[in-house]
Amino acid sequence: MSCYIAFDVETPNRFSDRMSAIGISVIENGVVADSYYSLVNPETHFDYFNVQLTGISAESVRHAPTFPKVWEEIAPLMESGLLVAHNAVFDMGVLRKCLNAYGIAWKSEVPYLCTVQMGKRLLPGMSHKLNVLCEYYGIELDHHKADSDSRACAEILLRYLESGADLRPFIRSCSL
Template sequence: MVERFIAFDVETPNCANDRISAIGITIIENGAVTKDYYYLVNPEVHFDPFNIRLTGITSEMVADKPTFPELWQQIEPIMSSGLLIAHNAPFDMGVLTQCLTDYGIEWQPFTYYACTCVMGRACYPNLPNHKLNALCEYLQINLNHHNAGSDSHACAELLLNYMRRGLKPDRFLRRYDLVQRRTLRPISKTQPSETTKQLLKLKEILDEITADNELSPDEVISLRDWLRRNNALRGNFPFDKIFETVGEALEDGVLENFELEEMLQLFEQITDPVANACSCDCFDISGKTFCLTGEFEFGDRSSVEMALSRRGGTPVSGVTKKTDCVIVGSKGSEAWSNGNYGTKVKKAMELQGKGSPIQIVREQDICNLLPI
């Protein structure tokens, strides 16, 4: 069993997310935090106003700080000394790897990591969402969100909490390919299109501006400006809905509190539709067609399908207008195209937007239908 963990968090200077402006590293040994590190980094690129507001870091603050290659010489032995841990880990792993690649730094062909967001879903499945700030608030862990040092320390405290509850991080290991810059999964014949990349970028922006469960007028205006610059995304879900909602709210030049609240609810639904799905402890599958997605705590998908079929449900492999519900496994999936949900949930959301009654259902909401 792994006994040394390296929790880390990175902050970025702009929406490209290919440079680091700050990194926090927290070491866990023998069940306790033993050391915290925090570094500002000169990313050698411009800072977006949005990122400055989010992190509080400006170009002036890092002008005399080490560049990433200079800092890497110092932190590489630390990063190589244990299992990497991060919250929403694919993001931090992606930024770190992009920096290594762009600066021509060779580290190792692959590394292993575990994500405290994924582990949080397994430990606390009934929480409304599993963002870092939400978990910290629930568990009363101090957090200065988007300060890399505070975020890495909070991530470490989450891991220790999970382990005290009996969770074994080894169950959640993922192997990250540092050459191909991705979590290893079955090889796809096609690369993500530019449209898909920009839609993922939109989701990242929504994640960031809703992280504190509040929306400010400045954040909405910054989002509107991004939407205008990326108008080529018109016709793609969820761009049109967001563009229309933001445009209507700003039409009179005044953002009312109720408009900010409505947008916050919409954005949270889009960024985490599973966590924001209606919960019910008496869900009835009888007479309904259902489609499974993700990995299930109960067991493999075939076992879940068999159990639900015995209760009168009809399994289908894809999501269509005739599908009654998409059931999402509580363990998630590294293959999900949107990080915390995949194409099946996205299709269900599109259908909901067109008036379909299709439901998105969490695994914990069907526990009454699965044999113990």
Template sequence: MNFVAIDFETANRYRNSACAVGIVVGDENGVIDEYYSLINPQSSFEMQNIRVHGITQADVEKAPTFHDLWPTIKSYINNQVVVAHNASFDLSVLRASLDQYRFCYPTLQYLCSVMLSRQVWPNLPNYKLNTLADVHGIMLDHHHALADSRAVIDLLVKAIKDTRVTNLNQLLQDQSIVYGQLFERSYQTPKHKKKLVQETTKDFFA
């Protein structure tokens, strides 16, 4: 089965300030397709963000806006399984960008590779993408949106191999993880089933 990694970089503290997007399509064997673009956020850049990703206002002056790019981005992620490292950030950038232009949300399932990595490889010092890349020998130009997305695909392929399953759905089933979902003007975050049981029990006896 195919899955799609996505990564955004932002120009400032606001989630509707995407200045780059990297998208990589993969399966249990590795990368199938990829797409990258700078984005003109039509807003100012903050130094703390520039220090992270190195993209400046001058770099995006002639770049397309999110409005221009949305048809292409949508063609990759609509009705797909989408994966991001710290998915709460990247999916919030997507939602804020769509809200800015009053675009309809795509329908998709999504997964956080941080959550998955914690389950598959417990007891690591942390679960930052660069740490995981170092541990597993994955090439990474950290905070370049395309490189980050490639690394996420490589992590999923590694997780599938290390757990000796055949596909992502089986991996999630074995690790007791439930997909998050995005749908029109709403979403549900990915969940770990054991945590769900604990929360339900706590609510019952409250």
């Protein structure tokens, strides 16, 4: 496969069932070829912790599109390659919950890669936190900002590919 869709979501509260931002970085033919970013109005409350972590508040998203509107824009991107996320169980879970909450039918199963799980096998003995891997590889990061986090995930995947990693054993599937 030559197209990978690295994405990251930020959430408004501890329930992780809505997103307040999404960032997407598209890898085509070994380079980041496209990107997308949007704040998302989650139509729910914000926890203090999440606001402090992401800098996104109810006021920030007051005029932002809701998830169904964002989905109309990103569905073609999300369908164009293999989904990739850093700690993908979290991001895939939020995506699944958003699709379900709004009654949006997509696919019943979606293949994906997790750069945390890949890193544990490819770089044993080190921390696989996003900021640690970015420091290790010299990747710029504005942590907990969806656009920066998705770009960092894409760059980490590219480093793994450049090292000759076989991605096939790392592909998992998420039920939607």
